[in-house]
Amino acid sequence: MAASPTKIAELDNQYSDDRVLRRYLERVLPSEMRADVESDLHDLGALAGGELYDLQLKDRGNDPTLTRYGPQGDRIDHVELTELWQRGLEETASRGVIAAAYEQEHGRYSRIDQFARAYLLLPGTDMLGFLLATTDGAARTLLNHGSEDLVDEALPHLLSRSPDTFWTSGQWRTEKEGGTDLSQIETTAHRNADGTWRLHGHKWFTSSTTANMALVLARTEDVADDGLTLFHVPIRESGSESPHDGIQVNRMKDKMGARKLPVSEVELDGAVARPVSGVGEGTRTLGPMVRIARTWNAVLATGLMRRGLALARDFSRNREAFGTPIIEKPLHYDTMASLQATFEGAFHLTFRLVELLGKQEAGEMSEQERHLFSVLTPLVKLTTAKQATNVLGEIMEAFGGGGYVEDTGVPMLLRNAYALPLWEGTTNVMALTALQKLRQDGRFAAVRAELARCEQAVETPALEQAVETAQGAFRNAMEWLAEALEDGSDAVEAGARRFALTLGHALELALLARHAQWTLPTDGSRATAVVEHFAAQGIDHIAPRRHYEAYLLANDHASQSLFGPSAPTTNGTVKETASE
Template sequence: MSHDAKIADLSNQYHDDRVLKSYLQRVLPADVHAAIAPDLESLGAIAANELYDLQLADRLNEPRLTQWDAAGNRIDHIELTDVWKRALVLAPEYGVIAAPYEQAHGAYSRIHQFALAHLFIPATDMAAFLMATTDGAARTISRFGSDELKATALPHLTSRSPEAFWTAGQWRTEQTGGSDLSRIQTEARYEDGQWRLYGRKWFTSSSMANMALVLAKPAPDAYDGLGLFYLPIRTEARSVNDGIRVNRLKESMGARKLPVSEIQLDGAACSPIGPPDEGGRYLTEMVEIARTWNAEIAVAYMRRGIALARDFSRSRTAFGTPIIEKPLHYDTMAGLQATYEGAFHLTFRLVELLGKREAGSLSSTEQHLLRALTPIVKLTTAKQAVEVTSEVMEAFGGAGFAEDTGIPALMRDVHALPIWEGTTNVMSLVALQTLRRNGYLQALTDELNRCAAAVTTPELKQAVDTARAAFRNAVSWLSDATKEDEQAPQAGARRFARTIGQALELALLARHAQWALQHEGGRAVAVVEHFAAQGIDRIAPRRHYDAYQLAQDRTRQTLFQM
C-alpha cells in the first residue's frame, strides 16, 4: 500500500511513546536501560513502517484451513496470514518470549519482555494471543514439567531461533462453558501404557501451534480432579499428531487473523503435567501470565489507536484549521491519553511483580498484591480499551467507519479482551472473592499508601487523596453490603472492581508524575488532573442500590426478565 493510501502515518513507535520511555527511565537501572534500548528502537521502527505497511496490505487475508490434500489424506493444514508469518520470525528474534526465561536482567526481565510486547502487539494482528499462551506454557513447564519436558519442549518455547521456536496453545474451553471448569467433558484415558485424550474443545486459539496444554477429566472415576496434559500437536516435520482433528475455523466478529478452531480429540497421545488429577493447581500462574498479556494487549491497542488518531487530527482540517486545534477535539484526545497512561502504569505495576517473583525477590505482601491485582488489572484495562478505541474510531469521523483504513478492525479486535481469560463479570467476582481473603485487601491499601508517601506536590497529593477516598468508599460499601445480605456485593461487583482499578491507576499516575516533575517537566501532572476529572468512583451513585435490588428481585420478576 502506498504512503498516500494510509489514513494516518506512524513514526518510530518507541521514540514516539513518551509514556513507555519515561516509565523505563524511572524504573530501570541505567545499565539495563542501555542494554535493552537498541532492540526497542529497532522494533519500534519495524512496527511503524514494515509491519504497519504489511498490516494494511494484508488486511483482507484470513487464515485458511485445508483439511484434505489432493491424494485424499487428512492434513488439517492452516495457512496463516503474511503478518502472522512475519510475527513468528520477529517474536523469537527479539526475545518476546525468551527474555524473562533468560533472566539476563533479573527482576527487570519481565519489564524488558513487556516493553518489547508493547511495540510488537499492535503491529502483528493479534498474534499476541499466541504469544500469551506460549508464555503461559513455558512458565508452567519450567515450574511443574518433568525433566524430559524441560529438556525437550522448554528450549523450543524460549528459543531465539525462528527455525527452532515453538508456539503453544492452552485448550480449556468447551461448549458447556469456559470459566466453569467443573463442566469439562474431555476425558484423558490411560490405555496400554499411554495417556490419550477424547472429546471436543469448542474454542482453541492456537490449533496451528506445536503443542498445547489441555485440561481434561482423567478416567477412570478414581480421579476426583482435573488433569493438565502436555499434547504435542505437530512434529518437526509439521505433520499433525494422530488423534487431533480440526473440525473448522471459527468465524469471529474480531481477531479474525487468529486461527480460532474447534478441535476433536480422538485418542491423541499426551502426558500429564504432574499428578493426573491435580491440574487445577497448575493453572494459577499460567492464568496470571495470560491475564497480564490481556492487559498489555489492551494497553498496546489503546496506544496504537491514539497514535493514529493524533496524526490524523494534525493533518485533517475543518473550518480552516487542523482538528487537533479545536478545543473539544483536543479535550477528547487528552482524555483518551490519560486513560491510556493510567492503564499503562497499572499494567506495568503487575509486570514488575511478575518479574520480582520469577527472580525470587517477591515478598509475601507483594505476593498478595500480585494475586489481588491480576483480575482487577485484566478487567479494568479490557473495558478501557473498548471505550478508548470506540472514541478513536469517532475521532476519524466517517473515515473511521471505512474498512480500508484498518480502524474498524482495531475496534473489533479489542472486543475480544473483556471476554478472553474471563469476562468482566467473572473477573469482578474473582476480585471480590480474592479481596475477602486475609491480607489481600491490605496489600492494595499498602500500595495506595506507598504512592501517597512518594507524592509531595499539592496537585498530586490532591489526586492521591481522591484515589484513596474512592478506594475507601468501595471498601466501606463492600462491608455494608455484606452486612445487609451476604450475596448483595455480587450485584455491584463490577462497579466495585472498576473503582478499585481506577483508584490504583490514579495513584500510580500521581506517583510517576512526582518523579517526572524533577526529570521531564509538568506534562505528567496535567495527565493526572485530566484522569481525576473523568471520575473514578463507580460506587457512590448507587451505594445502597444493590442490596435493595437483590431483595426486590427475590420477590418479583426483574426488569431484565420482563
C-alpha cells in the first residue's frame, strides 16, 4: 500500500495485520470465547489503523489547555482536552476497555480480553493509557478495600460503557520530594467534628484534573505506622468545567512526551475527602492500584513498539534506495528482524502477567502463581519499558531523516515511550523492588518453575536450546546474587539492574520458545527464527564489576582514592510503595 502524500506511512487494520496478537489469542483463548471477542477486536483494529490514526496526526500539535479565570475574574481552573483525547475517552467507554475486565463475562480470560482491546486502542491515543490505568486501578482498589457506599457511588461510573456516564479517576501521590519514598508525603488530612475529612497540601504531579475523582494519599495525625491514608476525592461532576471547592490547578506540566495527558500541579485547600479503607492503611491499600498500573505500563510499551514497527514496515516497502525498496536491503531487514524479536519477547512476557492478573481476580491462582505474579509485576514493567525506548529509537532511525521530522508523528512515539521507564517506578527502583520480592520465600522457586514449564512445552532442538540458554542465565544470576550477598548490600544494590534485566530477558526467551513450539505447524521456520534472533541479542547481563570502581566513574573524582569511596551506603532495598 503506497503512503499518502500527508503520511510517512499507512496502517492497515491493526488487528488483522497483527500476527503476534492473533496467534497468541488462538493459543490461549477457548475457541468459543475467541469467536465472541474477535469481531470487536477486528472493529477496533480498523479504527486504530484508520480513523483514529488520521485524527492522531491531525491533532498532533495540540496540547490540553488550562484557563484559570473566567470572564468575571472568578477562579474556574478549566482544562480543555484535545480532540483526540475526547474521542479516545468515548471509544474507551463504548468499547469496554475498562468494563471488560470487571464484567467477568469470560472469567479468568477477561483481563486478556480487556488488554487486547487496550493494546489495539492505546497507540493511537497518545498515552491515554496512563489515565485508564489509574481508572482501572481505582476500580480494583474500591472493590478490594472500599466501603459499600463508596463502591455503589463510584463503580457504576468507572465501569460504564456509556460515554455520558463514564468516569475516569486520577491518582495523586507525587509531591515535590518525589513519588517513591512515601515517607516524604506532606499533604495532611484533618477530620472535622462532624466526622468529615478535608485535605490540605500540594501535589506536584497529578495524573489528571479532568477526571471525575482521584485517589489521594495524605498524612493523618496520631496514627500508628506510617500515618498515611488513601482518600477518595471527588474532583468534578459530570459535565462540569471546574473542579470542586478546595482544589486549585496551579499549572499544567510542560512535559517532554505524553503531552496530551493533562498532568497538573494541584493545591488542596480543604478538599472534601473520604477514606477508602481504614485510617492509616494507605500503603497497604495501594497494592491493587500499583499492580494494575505497572501492567498497563507494559501493555503501553508493547503497543507502542508494535505501532512503530507497523509504520516502519510500510515505509520500508515503499521507500526505494539505489533502485530497490529498503526492506530488501540485508542490513535493514536484519535490523528490523531484531526489533521484531524484541517486541515479541516483550509481548509474551506482558501477556503472561495479564494471564496471572486474570487468574488472581477470578480466584483461580495457585500459591506458586501468586509468588510468580509478585515477582513478575516489577520485572515486566522495567524490562518492557526499557525495550520500548530502545526499539522506538531504532524505529526513528529506520525512517532516515523523515523519522526526525515532527509532522510524521514518529518523534512523538519515541517521546511518549520515554515516559514508561519513569512512571510507577524508575528502572532502578523496579530492579530493587524485584530483588526484594525475589528474596521472599517461594519466589525464586516460582521463577524456576516458570522456566521449567516452558522447557516441558518444547521438543524442537533449537527451542530446547533456547530454554536452556534462559535457564543458564537464571542460574548465573542466582550465583551472582549469592556472591554479592556475601560481599555486602552495596554489591547487591549496584548489580540489581543487571540482575533484574537478566531475569526479565530470560523469561522472555523461554516464553517465546514455548509459543514458537505451538506455532510451528502454521508458522514454520519463522517460529524458530524469532527465538533465535532474540537469543542472539544476548540475555545474560551479569558481569563481575566492583561497585566501588563504579562509584569512581559515576562521580569522576580525579583525586579519588583507588581503594574505594568514602561514600554513604544503603541496605540494598527500597520501601515498596504498596503491599503486594
